[in-house]
Amino acid sequence: MVPPSPSTSDDKSPRRARARAILEAAEAILVEEGYEALSARAVAERAGVNKALVFYYWGSTAELFERVLERYYARHKDALREAFGQDGSLEERLHRGLDGYLDFMEANQAYARLVQQQVSTGGPHLALVQRHLGELLGATSELLAALTPQGGPLSAKHFHLSLSAAVINYFTYAPVLGEEHWGRDPMSAEALAERRAHLHWMVDAWLRALDATLPQGTRPAPTGGQR
Amino acid sequence: MVPPSPSTSDDKSPRRARARAILEAAEAILVEEGYEALSARAVAERAGVNKALVFYYWGSTAELFERVLERYYARHKDALREAFGQDGSLEERLHRGLDGYLDFMEANQAYARLVQQQVSTGGPHLALVQRHLGELLGATSELLAALTPQGGPLSAKHFHLSLSAAVINYFTYAPVLGEEHWGRDPMSAEALAERRAHLHWMVDAWLRALDATLPQGTRPAPTGGQR
């Protein structure tokens, strides 16, 4: 027996190939059938491999799932970094960041479901999700610091939560509403473009309202409530 | 053996008492431990009752869950109806509706988790959730018809989705972020009040931006995109 060592990423090639095949099978199942369909047996069958190999290479199904989820988070952060990193005014970068976010979500529709599912079930992988959610919140809060007060109802974290909610929940709720309630297939290119326009409009509305609400150009730091 | 008939609500009292006790036990488990902890055995144990009685009175655990969920939906709709039904300008009623929504969510924090969990897992009760989500969407869309265009990115359904996302996801995501990432206990009275203020501010920002975007007082009906 050998130390499973699924973490080190540069092993001998045949070993890594098998391990990767199993990981890919797991991701495919998550994408197509969701979290509850992810069983060691299902993964093994999909990868064309004996069930025991799943444990041999990955130790447990939980580990396997977390690796898939971490790949998603890594890709997500890359996408945001790239979209945000361009030059331009903060407003422009904000809109570009939103576009990058949406591009990523459109391309990885399972991601929203998986995260939201862990969050809403208090699943066994909450700690991992919590860590990444915290990182994302911290990063955007830093970027918005120039626009919003540091505390109170107009602080960056509220906008982060509201915007990401409006993004994520489209991908989780709209498909459930479906064509009959939403009016058309929510995942069609036209519907996605319409949603994108809505979110950009919303961001603009926020920016304008922030300008109107906060007196001078830079942020004051009110702690008290609004309204 | 007798027809289980869990639906009829006015039976003999001893029978209903037992059935209710089981239902309450199920709800308690859902509130305290979540959906995956809802097993026939757990319910029976909690209700102090033989496991077979769960099936005798409710037919299946699925039925039991749906009854609990439907009670939540009924209460939710009552709360919204009452909050919206007051007189006043549409804007005032909108803010009151938001307050009613938030009051309800604060008082029933399990509700958001249960719904979101069904949505994000594609759970076995999606059909029920879909029906109620559709009803809620239809109702608010009707109310907003006077303020928003009938189609496109500023149509009522987009605002419904964005607002409910911003409300619901606070109750599902903020607790996961926790005190360490959110800055203080997100479910404390002060944090809840701050979130409430944020959402009211957001609605106001939307209303002002809608006024600025749409030329005359009443709605035009553009179909095309924005931005």
Added chain:
DNA sequence: ACGCGCTTTGACCGATCGGTTAATACCCTG
């Protein structure tokens, strides 16, 4: 006291789960 119908019980079923293990196949090196 009897019987009848509703209620309650514990034992049981088959399926599925994650995970283990001991035996075997494979392959490369000496």
Added chain:
DNA sequence: CAGGGTATTAACCGATCGGTCAAAGCGCGT
């Protein structure tokens, strides 16, 4: 060819799940 580490396999384990069932308890009218 021999040996040793790696990879792979089938069989097995205990736990849990939803659900069923036949028997037993029980209350009540006759």
